[in-house]
Amino acid sequence: MTDARQPWQRGVAILTAIYITRMLGLFMIFPVFSLYANELAGANKTLVGIALGIYGLSQGLLQIPCGWLSDRYGRKPVIAGGLALFTAGSLLAACASNIEMMIAARAVQGMGAIAAVALAYATDITPPEKLGKTMAILGASIGIAFVLSLILGPLIANWIGVAGLFALIALLAAAALAASLRLPAVARPTTSGAQYNAKPVYQAAATIFTLHAIFTATFLVLPSLLVAGGIDKAYHWWLYLPANLIALAFMRRKNAPHPLSFGVNFLILAAGAALLAVPVAHTAWLLTALTVYFIAFYRLETGLPHWVAQNAAPDSRGKAMGIYSSAQFIGSFSGGAIGGRLWQNQSPGVVLTALAIASAAAALILLKMGKTATLRGANEP
Numbered sequence: 501m502t503d504a505r506q507p508w509q510r511g512v513a514i515l516t517a518i519y520i521t522r523m524l525g526l527f528m529i530f531p532v533f534s535l536y537a538n539e540l541a542g543a544n545k546t547l548v549g550i551a552l553g554i555y556g557l558s559q560g561l562l563q564i565p566c567g568w569l570s571d572r573y574g575r576k577p578v579i580a581g582g583l584a585l586f587t588a589g590s591l592l593a594a595c596a597s598n599i600e601m602m603i604a605a606r607a608v609q610g611m612g613a614i615a616a617v618a619l620a621y622a623t624d625i626t627p628p629e630k631l632g633k634t635m636a637i638l639g640a641s642i643g644i645a646f647v648l649s650l651i652l653g654p655l656i657a658n659w660i661g662v663a664g665l666f667a668l669i670a671l672l673a674a675a676a677l678a679a680s681l682r683l684p685a686v687a688r689p690t691t692s693g694a695q696y697n698a699k700p701v702y703q704a705a706a707t708i709f710t711l712h713a714i715f716t717a718t719f720l721v722l723p724s725l726l727v728a729g730g731i732d733k734a735y736h737w738w739l740y741l742p743a744n745l746i747a748l749a750f751m752r753r754k755n756a757p758h759p760l761s762f763g764v765n766f767l768i769l770a771a772g773a774a775l776l777a778v779p780v781a782h783t784a785w786l787l788t789a790l791t792v793y794f795i796a797f798y799r800l801e802t803g804l805p806h807w808v809a810q811n812a813a814p815d816s817r818g819k820a821m822g823i824y825s826s827a828q829f830i831g832s833f834s835g836g837a838i839g840g841r842l843w844q845n846q847s848p849g850v851v852l853t854a855l856a857i858a859s860a861a862a863a864l865i866l867l868k869m870g871k872t873a874t875l876r877g878a879n880e881p
Contacts, residue, residue, distance in 0.1 A: 507684040511625040512634050514683050515618060519641040521676040522583070522614075525590065525669040526555075527649030528656065530719070531736075536662040541598040551603045553833045556716075558610030560829035567616045567822025575621040576683055579614050583677040586612030590670035594663045605666075612673075615828070616821035623809040623821075624686045632806055636751050639802030643794075647744045651737045697811035701820050703869065704807045707762060708824060709831035710862045711769075711800050714855050716832045717839025718773065718793070721848035728848070729781035739787055747794030757807035760870030762800060766863035769796035770856045777852035 537548045570578040589609030596602040619638075626634040657665045726736050772793025775785070805824065812820035842851050 508625045508627060508630070511684045511686070512622065512637060514679055515622055516637055516641045518579075518583075518676045518679050519618070519638055520645050521672045521679070522586070523642050523645030524649055524652075525586065525672045525676075527646050528653035528665060528669065529662075531650060531653045531723075531733075532657040532662060532665070536657065537599065537602060540596065540602055543599040547599045547603065551599060551606050553836050554603055555606045555610040556829040556833040556836075558607045559615070560826045560833065562611055563616045563825035563829065564819065564822035566614065567620065567819045567825075570617040570620060571816065571819055575617050575624065575686060576680065578617045579621065579683070580677060580680045582612035582614035582617070583673055583680055584612070585609075586614075587670050587673040587677060590666050590673055594666035594670065596663075610829075616825035619805050619809075619825070620821045621683070621686065623805075625684065631809060635802045635806045638805075639751060639798055640748055642801065643744055643748045643798055647737075647741055650740045654734065700811040701808055701823060703759070704804050704811075705824050705827035707800070707862070707866065708804050709827040709834075710858070711766075711797070711804075712828050712831035713835030713838070714769070714773070714859055715797060716835030717842075717851065717855055718776075720836060720839045721843055721851045722776070725776065725848040725852070726786070729786065731783075731786075739783070739790055743787055743790035743794050746791045747798050750795045751798050751802055757803045757810065758870055759866045762803060762807075763863045763866030763868075763870055765796045765799045765803075766859050766866060768792060769800070770859035770863060772796060773852050773856035773859055777849045777856060779849055 533548075533552055537543055537551055566578055566582065586609050589605050589607070589612065592608055593602060593605035596605050622634050622638060623631060653665070656668060660668070723733060723736060726739070727733055731739070772789055772791075772795075775789035775792060778785070778789075780786075805821070808820050808824045839851060839855075842854065
């Protein structure tokens with residue numbers, strides 16, 4: 501039976517499946533890693549933090565080189581190679597008997613840096629008028645994987661242990677690798693000499709750095725905040741699930757990316773963080789706060805890659821997305837490090853208040869940028 505879908509639809513469907521399996525492999529370990537890594541030989545809290553964070557660091561450092569390679573040799577080989585590295589790192593983690601081996605395994609996992617290349621492939625294969633929809637689909641796949649991971653990670657770890665969980669992650673990565681071989685071919689962009697528009701690409705990179713630093717720091721302290729509010733860690737997903745599902749329903753598909761809309765969403769993010777910081781241990785309050793927070797997060801997460809794609813020629817999108825994704829992962833690493841340092845001496849509520857202030861500051865900068873861009877556009881003939 502032949503597939504009646506157009507090549508771009510088939511490519512986006514396969515890429516979405518790859519995203520879901522890849523993100524499940526990334527997120528399922530988050531709720532359980534620090535608890536179990538402490539049991540490895542030679543482990544201490546600092547080394548456990550390094551083991552968790554080095555994934556983002558190696559991801560961030562390799563996004564630009566991988567994007568450059570994909571511009572020259574094609575997206576599919578780089579996607580497949582990255583998934584092979586992630587599979588190997590997951591198997592190494594499953595066999596880790598000490599914290600040093602775990603750190604090395606997590607670094608190898610991070611070397612499978614395909615985020616930028618996958619986004620570049622999506623922008624290459626999708627017609628321009630459908631790009632907003634594609635980015636929304638990929639953003640929704642991340643949300644679905646995130647929600648499922650919060651539920652499945654602890655359950656599977658309790659069943660087969662963290663080593664077994666890493667082995668399962670390796671199987672998921674291998675499945676994603678097999679799927680990547682079925683991606684429709686995309687003609688490699690001809691070298692036109694055109695480059696990306698540096699200013700908006702760097703602005704998008706700075707924005708995603710800020711977003712993921714805030715997001716990582718939030719989830720560093722949020723579990724303890726919920727436990728302090730009387731919600732056992734085994735039931736945190738009861739809040740995460742409805743909050744994420746409601747937030748995903750608010751994702752926009754057709755709006756053109758603009759600094760003004762990003763600024764508004766950072767204000768919503770600031771409101772969500774501020775609501776979480778208020779010491780009200782009531783389920784309805786926490787659910788409202790998380791929903792507001794996730795609405796902003798998902799709208800920013802899907803809109804920012806579209807902004808980059810709009811400002812990069814096809815033969816430079818890999819490099820542009822590499823810059824963007826590097827900022828994203830280094831932001832995650834920085835948020836964990838800075839948030840952990842702040843949390844060392846402050847309560848989760850104080851940390852979340854600081855994050856709300858940082859979100860509001862980012863919103864003001866973006867709103868000013870958006871106003872300037874709008875006035876400039878109105879004055880152009």
